Amino acid sequence: MGVTETCRKRHDLSTVQAAVAAGHTATVEAGIEVLETGGSAADAAVAACLASCVSETVMTGLLGGGHGIYLDGASGETRNLDCFVSVPGLDAQRRQAELLQLDIPFGTELVHYAVGIASCGVPGLPAGLAALHGAYGRLPWPRLVEPALRLARRGVEFPPAHASCLAMLAPVMTMNEGARIYAPGGELLSPGARLEQPGLVRALELLAAEGPRSVYEGSLGASLLELMDERGGVVTELGLRSYDASWSEPVEVAYADTRFLTRAGLSGVPATIADLPPLRGVAAPERAVALARALDAASVEGHTTNLSVVDGAGSACVLTTSLGLGSGDFLPRLDLHLNSMLGETDLIRGGLEPGERMASMMAPSIAVDADGIVLAAGAAGGTRLRSALVQVVAGILDEGLEPDAAVTRPRLHPTAGLVHLEPGFEPGVAPALEAEGYEVRAWPALHHYFGGVSVTGRAGCAGDPRRSGSARVVSPR
Numbered sequence: 001m002g003v004t005e006t007c008r009k010r011h012d013l014s015t016v017q018a019a020v021a022a023g024h025t026a027t028v029e030a031g032i033e034v035l036e037t038g039g040s041a042a043d044a045a046v047a048a049c050l051a052s053c054v055s056e057t058v059m060t061g062l063l064g065g066g067h068g069i070y071l072d073g074a075s076g077e078t079r080n081l082d083c084f085v086s087v088p089g090l091d092a093q094r095r096q097a098e099l100l101q102l103d104i105p106f107g108t109e110l111v112h113y114a115v116g117i118a119s120c121g122v123p124g125l126p127a128g129l130a131a132l133h134g135a136y137g138r139l140p141w142p143r144l145v146e147p148a149l150r151l152a153r154r155g156v157e158f159p160p161a162h163a164s165c166l167a168m169l170a171p172v173m174t175m176n177e178g179a180r181i182y183a184p185g186g187e188l189l190s191p192g193a194r195l196e197q198p199g200l201v202r203a204l205e206l207l208a209a210e211g212p213r214s215v216y217e218g219s220l221g222a223s224l225l226e227l228m229d230e231r232g233g234v235v236t237e238l239g240l241r242s243y244d245a246s247w248s249e250p251v252e253v254a255y256a257d258t259r260f261l262t263r264a265g266l267s268g269v270p271a272t273i274a275d276l277p278p279l280r281g282v283a284a285p286e287r288a289v290a291l292a293r294a295l296d297a298a299s300v301e302g303h304t305t306n307l308s309v310v311d312g313a314g315s316a317c318v319l320t321t322s323l324g325l326g327s328g329d330f331l332p333r334l335d336l337h338l339n340s341m342l343g344e345t346d347l348i349r350g351g352l353e354p355g356e357r358m359a360s361m362m363a364p365s366i367a368v369d370a371d372g373i374v375l376a377a378g379a380a381g382g383t384r385l386r387s388a389l390v391q392v393v394a395g396i397l398d399e400g401l402e403p404d405a406a407v408t409r410p411r412l413h414p415t416a417g418l419v420h421l422e423p424g425f426e427p428g429v430a431p432a433l434e435a436e437g438y439e440v441r442a443w444p445a446l447h448h449y450f451g452g453v454s455v456t457g458r459a460g461c462a463g464d465p466r467r468s469g470s471a472r473v474v475s476p477r
Contacts, residue, residue: 016314016373019461021454021471022048022307023380026055026156028463028470030147031309034139035474041309042070042136043144045317046129048307050148050207052321053125054200055156057337058165058173058182059305059322059380059467062203062215063224064339065124066321067263067362069250070136071373073314078366080263081319082357083128083245085121085341089354091238099343100328102171114343115172117233119327121341121358122243123215123224128319130212131245136315145208152200159468160191161448165303172340175328181335199335216240223331227338231329242355250366256397258367258374267363268386276390280399284425285432288412291394292433295387296414304380305467306364308454312474316376316456318364320385361385367397367457374458380467381451387413388451388464396459403455403462403471411450414438422446 020031031048039047045068053062060066065085071078100116133141158166166173166188173182181197182189189195203220210218221240228235250261251270262269276294279287304322324340331338341358352358363386364378375396379389388411395406410424419438421430423445430440443449452467463469 016310016456016458018310018312018474019456019472020044020048020307020309021456021461021463021469023052023059023305023452023454023463023467023469024055024159025470026151027052027307028472031307032472032474033147034144035309035311037139039139040136040313041311041315041317042132043139044309044311045307045319046133046137047144047147048309049125049129049319049321050145050204051151052305052307054148054151054197055195056162056305057195057197058162058169059303061323061326061337061339062125062207063123063336064321064323065121065341066128066319067360067364068128068132068317068319069261069263069364069366070132071316071366071368071376072136073311073372078250078261079247080250081128081131081245081247083124083131084360084362085124085339085358086239086243087342087352087354087356087358088120088122088233088235088239090236090242092234092236092354113172113325115325115328115340116343117228117231117327117329117338119324119340119343120233120235120329120338122235122239123339124243124245125321126207126212126215127243127245131247132317141211142208145204149201149204149208152197152204155194155196158189158191158193158195161466161468163189163191163193165448169303169325172325172328177330177332177335178328178337197335199331199333203331203334203336216243220331220334220336223334227329227331239355255367258369258397260365260367260393262363262365266359266361269363269365269389272386272390273393276394278398279394285428288425288429289432289436291391291412292414292419292436292438295390296416304362304382304385306378306380306452306454308376308378308456308461310373310376310456314372316366316373318366318376318378320362320364320378320380322380363389365389365393367393375455376457377453377455379451379453381448383415384413384449384451387411388453392453392455396455396457403457403460407453407455407462407464410446413450420449422450
């Protein structure tokens with residue numbers, strides 16, 4: 001699903017409509033519900049994120065981590081939020097649990113993964129949601145859990161992009177307790193099926209009653225530690241209790257008459273945006289070559305989701321979250337999948353010290369000008385995250401496309417001299433790339449390999465069809 005009719009460009013371009021864009025219709029509706037009942041962008045982002053932990057569990061989950069960016073409309077302050085996974089093992093004896101090595105077909109390639117209990121890091125997402133709510137929330141915490149809890153009680157529709165992803169990830173998603181969830185009766189869930197996760201009802205009830213610290217000092221944390229002891233993981237009580245989300249200043253880049261605010265880290269987005277040549281009016285072959293040169297980098301797969309929210313007071317929040325691939329371990333009776341960040345080898349830079357925050361490629365971003373928010377955008381998809389985000393941002397801010405057109409336009413992704421192309425590029429694009437020395441690999445259809453972008457802003461909002469995304473503005477009263 002792409003942009004809805006209510007997300008089209010406004011005539012007054014100095015204002016922005018309150019809206020939510022995300023990776024599932026149910027995620028969007030949770031955020032819209034909270035905005036329509038007086039919640040801030042922070043409240044809506046928290047509620048939508050919790051809903052994504054029910055509706056998008058092939059992409060994310062409560063026991064994962066993430067990064068966010070928040071623009072406070074009242075003060076004009078913008079801050080980055082780091083709630084990514086930290087390295088486990090504080091105050092722990094060395095254990096012998098080994099990573100389980102897997103090769104998974106992804107498109108036309110085999111991609112190597114490492115999963116299992118030893119791949120699980122200290123989850124950061126609950127602490128991040130607590131920090132976001134504590135700093136900028138208006139509604140009570142239990143109210144923000146309600147939409148996710150309703151979804152868990154009734155089940156949620158499994159969209160086509162998630163079914164496609166599940167088909168590739170079945171060896172992990174159906175390990176241990178996952179078989180009951182994702183292959184009931186021995187058959188993988190198909191598009192349009194009902195995703196039933198009854199254990200999430202109890203998990204969310206505990207989260208509502210005990211607050212986000214339940215994962216660190218309460219019932220959910222106790223269940224996690226019990227599983228660690230049983231299976232030989234290295235997340236410890238000290239590691240959980242000592243975890244805190246953190247705020248920092250964003251990196252700022254001048255781009256297309258805006259101040260583009262984002263994070264650095266492994267994303268590479270600030271440098272790419274700064275070096276990107278103007279693309280407005282450039283012929284398709286030259287545009288493709290310019291993008292390939294700017295984006296050429298090694299590729300890694302990741303399973304991530306993103307949401308973007310703006311509210312009527314001029315505040316905006318973008319939140320990107322992930323479990324990695326997922327470890328294949330689920331909290332018994334709670335249906336919470338553990339993250340697998342220690343198995344994501346491309347995120348590991350140097351030695352891993354217990355308690356340290358792991359690196360991340362996430363880059364939630366906000367663009368502003370003298371009149372306020374122009375664009376709030378983020379992307380999912382490992383290193384394709386940068387490619388997807390940059391192409392959509394350039395399309396909207398530089399080339400003047402409406403969000404839906406920018407998000408649905410075919411993408412390219414270069415990696416080490418090879419350019420992957422979605423269908424829909426003009427005929428001269430592939431020869432132009434080949435003339436520059438690139439090998440070209442044409443894909444037969446739009447694919448979630450090329451990332452998932454969610455955008456809200458002055459020109460409208462859009463969710464990415466590659467991830468069965470959705471977007472909607474708040475209904476007029």
